[in-house]
Amino acid sequence: MRAAPATSTGREIVEGLRIVAPAALGYVPLGIAFGLLVAQSNLPWWMAPALSLTAYSGSAELLLVGLASAGTPLATIAVTTFLVNSRHVFYAFSFPLKAVRGPGARLYSMYALVDEAYALTVARPQGWTHTRLLAMQVALQSTWVASGLVGVGTGSLLPGRIEGLDFALCAMFITLALDAARTRAEVPSVLLAGLAMILAWFLAPGQWLLTSLGVFVGLLCLRHLWVRAGSWRTRDEGGQVRS
Template sequence: MDTSPVVAEERPRPAPAPAPSTRFEVRAALKDSAGVGLGFLPLGLAYGALVTQSGLDWWWAGLSAALVFGGSFEFLLIGMVTASAPLAAIAVSALLVNVRHVFYTLSFPLHRVGGRLGKAYSTYAMCDEAYALTTSEQARTWCSRRILWLQFFLHLYWTGSSTVGTLLGSLVPDSVTGLDFALTALFTVLALDAIRDLRGDVPTPVLAVLSALAALLLFPSQMLLAAFTLFTAVLLARHLITSRKPRHA
């Protein structure tokens, strides 16, 4: 009688799914950024037309869009440059307008971006639209290449539309109105997408609206910075309160 122990056969483990190719990531990033790119077109035309009307050279719009990449600050920068504002005033204005990016770093997926060069460019090219897209529910599985290509396309859209806008700025009649509302409309669409991703989390958008209203009433001259600060403080307090509650099985 055979009393040797029976050795169970080990089943081969399934091979891990292959990583998406670079071509797939580029196409996906292009598709993800297409909607925002359409929103950048009227903004770039408005910015280019403003550069032309300010008496600056045509190449100034594309160069500032590529190097500064500050969105709303670039509109402010034109007036400061034409008025020969001191560098200290420009630096302080840039800090006040773009200080909201400090709050973006709390949840921006920079940890998924690989390499020092990639992290450096991702930090440089982080804008409102890139933050809204990369922090959505469907973006939680995006890899480093997809995030970087998304930011590159957004950077390219803004630079290209600004350059085209300054070349066609003289053709835009003064009677055309509403181009300045394109930025507000774009942020409205991004906010609606973010609210949709919350999936029933009603308190979060309510707290955001209340923080904005409180900042508008108490600090109207620094409404954006005060709203971000208040909203961050409220979210931290909410997290501390909910984490202390006993969890039931």
């Protein structure tokens, strides 16, 4: 990563906010839906900001609301959250964390490494500074927390429930799945996800969500090994032909 030219702190903050503005605006409707879901799930209002500060991840937070309101055991919630958020581990390989100075700032940057923050740095692989990167991440989380509070406040004022709001999590995952399957190369992953769900439904109908996540991870690992073995065979055959 090439270092950005030195500029004032104020300009760096403004640049970080300018870069993150479109993604932060996209947080608003989903954050409000998250707050409304908390308000309608018989959970205390403070669960919205508490989850946004401790389990900062939109998909995991929506999932946690459903699990908590259903009285799911704590161990199941912990494992499910781990599996849903395990993708963040791989973000660190290309995230410009080296630009952040100080152990406290680095810990926050790692904690606030969500999908949108990673996507912004991938789209702009150069030019990230300490101030610009932290301004981007703080703006994202602040927008998410504020939107959740707006949703909780709005939900407390509504006279009745909004039917179908609990489908927001399912709709979001459907959108993410469709967005990830735009090419034929990703179709096998979608089929493996469906196979994992079917197997989990028969193997552990009482814990099918957690089981399907585990089975899906295992199937993805097997697919990765299969693809690598195929590429090795192709290289070996190519080497024999050239010889």
